[in-house]
Amino acid sequence: MPTATLLLISTTAALIPTLFYVSIVYWVDRYEKEPAWLLAATFFWGAVPGVLLAFLLNSLLGLPLYLLTSNGPYADTAVAIFGAPLVEESVKGLALVAIFLFWRQEIDSPLDGIIYGAMVGLGFAMVENIYYFMSEYWLGGxxxxxxxxxxxxxxxxxxxxxxxxxxxxxxxxxxxxxRLAVKFAAPVLGWGTAVFLHFMHNLTVATGGVLVCFSFVFDWGGICLILVIILWALLQEQNWIKHYLADEVTQNTLTVNQYRLACSGHQRMLFNLEMLLNKGWRANRRANHFFHRCSELAYKKHHHHLFSDKQSAAAITKLRREIHDLSQFLL
Structure with a gap:
């Protein structure tokens, strides 16, 4: 098969499932969608700079082993098991650290961190898959x-x-x-969990035999765990919305019906669909924007409850005005 054809087919084979997984991750974020540009930038970091940087660092780690052992397969296996988890999770983590440093206002709940982490991982996996697909064809047909x-x-x-x-x-x-201790410990624990799961996957797959079965346990066990955390985070977000928007009705920011709609992801979806079918795309976009701002108001009020910071207080005042203005079109 010509290299250009193989590249096209391998890219398609990697792209289609990636788009499917990205759409699922995006759908999961029900109450306040993250900015599309930031999600795309996070995905891009994983797909291009992240892959290139990881390849460079993995190669540098493997070079001493090649020189000492003169055994290419041994060095490759050692780097895959011990080096790749540290390198790749650190490289992907750089994008998440950048979000924390420069766009931390976009992180309103634990789910947001999971969303951004999944996006950078999907970008990395897509390009890595293209490389391995082509390599496997050249080796085994x-x-x-x-x-x-x-x-x-x-x-x-x-x-x-x-x-x-x-x-x-x-x-x-x-x-x-x-809590200061949590601020230091949580990122290290999260990164350590990522490295450990990555290490166990590479170890069991590289070792082969019966141990490969354990890769399913660690991988799918981790997926089940993160799904439970996602469900918990969604319930927590819904509770924040119910709690912090309740007094917005008495302040005439929201009507009772608008509050009821804002508290349910399912009701939001039905209302947005009704707007699209009956009043058109512009009304649908306005309704989406309204519900997004409602969620953001609830999250900012929760953040202000925790930190009593001036930034959240100012954001709350601004969001109330914006929601009140938008609500006039949805009465």
């Missing part, structure tokens, strides 16, 4: 290529998203906690 595609996009398709989502979770917990 079409059959080996197909098996590799199935394993890397289906069985282990969420691995990189899983690993870096724990790093993102740790950073989000640090952002939202008023």
């Amino acid at each position: 079409t059959a080996a290529w197909g098996i590799n595609v199935f394993l890397r996009t289906v069985i282990f398709g969420l691995n990189h998203a899983l690993f870096s989502s724990f790093t993102g979770l740790g950073i989000a917990v640090a952002r939202l906690s008023p």
Whole structure:
């Protein structure tokens, strides 16, 4: 098969499941969607600079082993097991640290950290998959290529998203906690969990035999754990919205019906669909914006409850005015 054709087919095989996983991650964020540009930038970091930097660092780590052992396969395996988890989770984590440093206002809940972590992981995995698909074809032909595609996009398709989502979770917990010890410990614990899961996956797969079965336990066990955390985070967000928007009705920021709609992701979706079908795209966008601002108001009030900071107080005042103005179109 010509290299150009192989590249096109391998890219397609990596891109389609990635788009599917990205759409799921985006859908999960029900109450306050993260900025599309920041999600795209996070994905891009994982896909291009992250992959290139990880390749460079992994190569530098492997060079001494190559020189000492003169055994390429041994050095590759050692780097994959011991070096790659540290390097790749750190490289992906740089994007999450940047979000914390420069766009921390976008991290309003633990779920936000998971979302950004999953995005950088999916970007990294997509480009890495293209490389491995092509390499596997050159080594074993079409059959080996197909098996590799199935394993890397289906069985282990969420691995990189899983690993870096724990790093993102740790950073989000640090952002939202008023306790200094948690601010230092949570990111380290999240990153450490990502490295450990990555290490266990690479160890069991590289060792082969019966140990490969344990990779399913660690990988899918981690996915189940992060799903439980996501469900908990969604319930927590809904409770924040119910609690912090309740007094907005008495302040005439919201009507009772608007409050009821804002408290339910399902009701929001139905209302937005009704706006689209009956009043058009512009009304749908306005309704989306209204509910997004309602969620943001609840999160800012929660943040102000924790930290009593001036920035949150100013944001609350501004959001109330904006929501009141938007609500006039939704009466």
